[in-house]
Amino acid sequence: MNTDSDPLNCGVCGRGCAAGDTCRLGSCTGPGMDAGPDPVDGGPTGCTAGTHPCGPDCVADRANLPENGCRLGCGGACIPPSMGASTCSSGGACDFTCTPPSMRVGGGCSGGGCAPDAAEPNDTEDRAYAFADFADYPDSSMTFTVFRVHASTDTDWYRFVVHDYGLDGNPIVRVTLDNIPSGSDFDLGAYYKCNAVGVTTATCRSGGGSPDLLATGYQGCTSSAGGSASETAEFDTECAGSDESGVVLVRVLPYSWSGSCDSYSLRVDVW
Numbered sequence: 001m002n003t004d005s006d007p008l009n010c011g012v013c014g015r016g017c018a019a020g021d022t023c024r025l026g027s028c029t030g031p032g033m034d035a036g037p038d039p040v041d042g043g044p045t046g047c048t049a050g051t052h053p054c055g056p057d058c059v060a061d062r063a064n065l066p067e068n069g070c071r072l073g074c075g076g077a078c079i080p081p082s083m084g085a086s087t088c089s090s091g092g093a094c095d096f097t098c099t100p101p102s103m104r105v106g107g108g109c110s111g112g113g114c115a116p117d118a119a120e121p122n123d124t125e126d127r128a129y130a131f132a133d134f135a136d137y138p139d140s141s142m143t144f145t146v147f148r149v150h151a152s153t154d155t156d157w158y159r160f161v162v163h164d165y166g167l168d169g170n171p172i173v174r175v176t177l178d179n180i181p182s183g184s185d186f187d188l189g190a191y192y193k194c195n196a197v198g199v200t201t202a203t204c205r206s207g208g209g210s211p212d213l214l215a216t217g218y219q220g221c222t223s224s225a226g227g228s229a230s231e232t233a234e235f236d237t238e239c240a241g242s243d244e245s246g247v248v249l250v251r252v253l254p255y256s257w258s259g260s261c262d263s264y265s266l267r268v269d270v271w
Ligand SMILES: [Ca+2]
Pocket: 117, 120, 147, 148, 149, 150, 154, 155, 156
């Protein structure tokens, strides 16, 4: 028995409430009482021009900035959805934009993004995606159009073996990065390491010399044109002894990325 709520024993044992009454916290109450909390005061129904309601009060309109909760806010900053950034609508309410590649779906930002290409994950030198071998005799060439930058943090590494065949001189390697999506700026590096133990010399014909892979014994050339202009890294090879065969590493690095899922074009020429 609960004397707080039992209408036959309300407050103390044996004290019954009148028919139809209920017992609340030990007291009989009449019928029709709302058992829920008291209704909240609805506040002002209209505020003068230049003010707007915040709870029970009229407050001055604010500068239409997200950090103010916009013009008709109550002072707290707008809270953006995940993958979004706060803005204010022209009507003075909190709104948001979605950070590419996510897109607006209902009241939030969702999905978007690009599927990683088939060479992923290849974001580090030691996870470079291997192409088939190339040779300087006969000349060999291949263009790859199935790889893309799928995120601003994506870096793409590739590697391939170069065979020094025939008697027409040392291999020359050229890597060309083309079809960079409009609005993006990707840069290119191509690096060489001889199979023969000893000195590797990659003399740049196009692109600037880069020492950044010397720790792993590679030498090469980088190309960093602005905007979506194509990039070319080209070099002559020279190894210890008479066999200039070796391994090429290629890096495609997004300096900036527009969010486009379009593939770039990567061409390799060896002669
Ligand atoms: Ca990629």
